[in-house]
Amino acid sequence: MVSGTVLSAVLDNGNTIEYVFTANAPRGGMKHTFFTPDKQYAVQFFNDPRNAADPRIQDRIRTIVGIYNPTISEADGGAVGNTEKTAGYFRQRFCWPIAIVRQPQFGIVCPTYPQNFFFGADASTVLNLKGKDKKSNWFTGRNRKYLSPGERGNFRTMLGTAIGLSRTVRRMHQAGLAHSDLSCNNVLIDPRTGASVVIDIDSLVVPNKYAPEVVGTRGYIAPEVLATLGMDFNDPRRALPCVQTDLHALPVLIYEYLFFRHPLIGPKIYDPRDAEHDDFLGLGELATFIEDPKDTSNRPPDLNVTIQSLSKGLEELFVRAFVKGLHDPSERPTAMEWERELLRAWDKLVPCANPQCEKKWFILRDPLNPVCPFCKTRMHGQITQLIFKSEMRGRKGVYRDKSEAVVYDTMPLYDWHVFSNVHNDEKANTDISAYIAYYNGMRLLVNKNIDGMLSPSGRLVPKGSAVELKNATAFKMTGGENGLLCEVVVS
Amino acid sequence: MSDYIRRLPVYLLLDCSGSMSGEPIEAVKQGIKTLITELKGDPQALETAFLSIITFDSSARQTSPLTELMLFKEPQIQAGGATALGGALKVLADCIKNEVRTSTATQKGDWKPLVFLMTDGAPTDNLDDGIDALRQVSTGNIIACGAGANANANTLKKITNNVLMMNNLTAGDMAQFFAWVSSSIKASSKSIDAKPGEAIELPPPPQGFVIVP
Numbered sequence: 001m002v003s004g005t006v007l008s009a010v011l012d013n014g015n016t017i018e019y020v021f022t023a024n025a026p027r028g029g030m031k032h033t034f035f036t037p038d039k040q041y042a043v044q045f046f047n048d049p050r051n052a053a054d055p056r057i058q059d060r061i062r063t064i065v066g067i068y069n070p071t072i073s074e075a076d077g078g079a080v081g082n083t084e085k086t087a088g089y090f091r092q093r094f095c096w097p098i099a100i101v102r103q104p105q106f107g108i109v110c111p112t113y114p115q116n117f118f119f120g121a122d123a124s125t126v127l128n129l130k131g132k133d134k135k136s137n138w139f140t141g142r143n144r145k146y147l148s149p150g151e152r153g154n155f156r157t158m159l160g161t162a163i164g165l166s167r168t169v170r171r172m173h174q175a176g177l178a179h180s181d182l183s184c185n186n187v188l189i190d191p192r193t194g195a196s197v198v199i200d201i202d203s204l205v206v207p208n209k210y211a212p213e214v215v216g217t218r219g220y221i222a223p224e225v226l227a228t229l230g231m232d233f234n235d236p237r238r239a240l241p242c243v244q245t246d247l248h249a250l251p252v253l254i255y256e257y258l259f260f261r262h263p264l265i266g267p268k269i270y271d272p273r274d275a276e277h278d279d280f281l282g283l284g285e286l287a288t289f290i291e292d293p294k295d296t297s298n299r300p301p302d303l304n305v306t307i308q309s310l311s312k313g314l315e316e317l318f319v320r321a322f323v324k325g326l327h328d329p330s331e332r333p334t335a336m337e338w339e340r341e342l343l344r345a346w347d348k349l350v351p352c353a354n355p356q357c358e359k360k361w362f363i364l365r366d367p368l369n370p371v372c373p374f375c376k377t378r379m380h381g382q383i384t385q386l387i388f389k390s391e392m393r394g395r396k397g398v399y400r401d402k403s404e405a406v407v408y409d410t411m412p413l414y415d416w417h418v419f420s421n422v423h424n425d426e427k428a429n430t431d432i433s434a435y436i437a438y439y440n441g442m443r444l445l446v447n448k449n450i451d452g453m454l455s456p457s458g459r460l461v462p463k464g465s466a467v468e469l470k471n472a473t474a475f476k477m478t479g480g481e482n483g484l485l486c487e488v489v490v491s
Numbered sequence: 492m493s494d495y496i497r498r499l500p501v502y503l504l505l506d507c508s509g510s511m512s513g514e515p516i517e518a519v520k521q522g523i524k525t526l527i528t529e530l531k532g533d534p535q536a537l538e539t540a541f542l543s544i545i546t547f548d549s550s551a552r553q554t555s556p557l558t559e560l561m562l563f564k565e566p567q568i569q570a571g572g573a574t575a576l577g578g579a580l581k582v583l584a585d586c587i588k589n590e591v592r593t594s595t596a597t598q599k600g601d602w603k604p605l606v607f608l609m610t611d612g613a614p615t616d617n618l619d620d621g622i623d624a625l626r627q628v629s630t631g632n633i634i635a636c637g638a639g640a641n642a643n644a645n646t647l648k649k650i651t652n653n654v655l656m657m658n659n660l661t662a663g664d665m666a667q668f669f670a671w672v673s674s675s676i677k678a679s680s681k682s683i684d685a686k687p688g689e690a691i692e693l694p695p696p697p698q699g700f701v702i703v704p
Contacts, residue, residue, distance in 0.1 A: 001698075024670045027678075027694050047695070126561070127531055137534045142496070146537075146561070184534070185681065217681060265495050267599075275497055275600045300495070 056210030153191025160194025180241035390420030522669030548572030580621025603631030
């Protein structure tokens with residue numbers, strides 16, 4: 001058949017969809033892809049016709065497209081409890097299959113990735129990347145240097161990318177689904193904005209359904225999966241992709257986003273005779289975290305910025321994931337823990353005082369030693385922290401910490417900084433409620449859109465007015481129901 | 492940190508004998524160009540693949556030494572002369588010996604090289620000498636592609652188990668061959684260590700190409 005021929009496929013619901021045949025169609029491990037003439041949808045078929053014909057595979061994919069689908073509201077046949085708002089949110093973050101192809105053979109239809117996940121003409125001056133998809137490793141490996149600075153983002157947008165990814169993985173895991181092949185190839189990112197999209201959803205592991213025969217991608221396969229790869233698929237000792245193996249791949253990606261290096265690939269030689277076997281051991285049975293606090297055998301000599309340059313909470317999660325959890329899957333932090341700690345770290349981001357700093361932002365770990373870990377520039381001036389506290393139910397006047405933030409000029413605050421029952425997640429309203437302004441030597445918290453904000457002395461702060469942030473003062477973000485108390489600490 | 496990244500050495504052995512004159516050799520030149528462009532667009536290939544070209548006619552030579560893709564310069568090639576396939580294999584063996592880094596106790600070695608051989612005729616020199624030389628070095632997959640009516644599958648089978656035949660020597664077929672080489676390199680650079688010692692799974696060859704069992 002000639003490339004460019006327009007063919008027709010019949011969907012499960014009887015409708016037809018047209019796609020353009022190409023001789024060298026993009027081909028992954030399991031499937032190859034054609035596009036509709038308007039390029040809005042990808043039509044994908046299995047490489048191996050036996051997979052396409054397997055009723056167990058078809059059954060699994062039907063549930064993925066239907067009752068497990070977080071990109072369609074419950075009312076429209078998607079996942080239980082899914083509203084149009086959350087469905088819309090996850091449509092931006094998953095490339096989830098939306099229909100089944102019945103003829104000419106079993107296949108799936110997915111939306112194509114949003115335009116911002118393709119490089120534009122100005123993405124690089126030395127490579128022609130126009131139209132290529134933004135696989136994560138363009139940004140985290142040595143290829144990074146070939147990209148225009150405008151493409152590369154900064155530490156803040158990369159942290160945002162990590163938050164978005166942990167949230168999408170959390171959403172899958174919440175439904176009991178495992179991606180099974182999370183990797184630089186299956187997560188596209190746009191560091192300019194911190195957006196990410198998870199693709200290749202059809203090889204998900206679905207509870208109580210026949211498991212997909214996916215191995216994963218080099219560097220992201222969980223050590224126990226790699227170590228038992230040679231065993232028979234049905235051997236009970238063989239480790240197969242599951243939620244816990246995703247929880248290895250997820251922190252590998254997060255670590256790459258934050259540090260531009262792989263957490264397990266260091267100088268250690270595991271087998272000097274054979275490169276393939278060396279890798280098999282180094283990413284599998286004998287894998288060693290390059291920042292293992294006790295075992296330094298795989299530690300590169302030139303590590304400057306480490307997990308200790310992040311928040312304490314993130315440092316602990318990385319140690320759990322890559323030291324205890326590396327060879328004991330039950331120790332690995334959940335996607336929800338990653339999402340929560342990354343969000344906490346987000347509220348401690350501050351801009352670097354050095355305009356030349358490539359990373360632009362860093363997490364302020366120690367207010368008494370405010371130094372950018374990347375360029376070593378010290379922040380000048382005082383550090384103002386806000387501690388948001390929620391009143392314990394039924395115990396008036398008794399508060400516990402909900403979250404903390406380090407302020408900077410123009411910093412936005414949202415509903416989750418105002419109400420104890422709102423969290424920064426897919427359901428939250430993302431309109432700015434208040435913001436910080438440095439004005440005439442004062443640090444102000446300006447009320448943009450909060451009803452009933454109170455000053456430290458209990459007076460109403462109307463919208464458009466501000467509270468000055470003075471050390472050891474406290475005020476209610478709103479006197480209304482579920483309002484948080486904000487304590488100010490200046491150091 | 493990049494010191495710890497292993498290289499994937501890729502050798503292309505290209506027949507430039509007289510019978511390749513005209514459209515076929517032009518298609519080969521175009522194929523190399525496209526191959527480089529394609530691989531530069533794939534982040535894993537760009538990071539790991541290093542490319543070398545060995546051409547052969549009445550004799551064989553390394554036209555482009557093993558080079559990272561960003562620095563690779565297309566070789567000047569022309570068609571003429573006989574088919575020194577045995578000589579080409581000897582040159583390949585020497586290049587692998589000299590260029591491919593082996594692991595030591597302190598340095599990560601390269602991946603096993605990936606070799607693509609394309610020829611349109613029968614060897615005119617001593618093939619067995621070349622095969623013997625090649626046996627002395629460690630290679631990963633060698634894929635031999637016989638192009639056109641004069642290529643002999645049985646001869647190629649002596650070199651490797653992976654033999655493809657393409658029926659014609661048209662520009663279209665040649666373009667498909669290079670596209671397939673490109674997807675094979677991309678696939679290898681991704682899945683390279685999945686199972687040590689096992690053959691790399693290459694994508695199915697294009698339509699019109701026959702795998703010789």
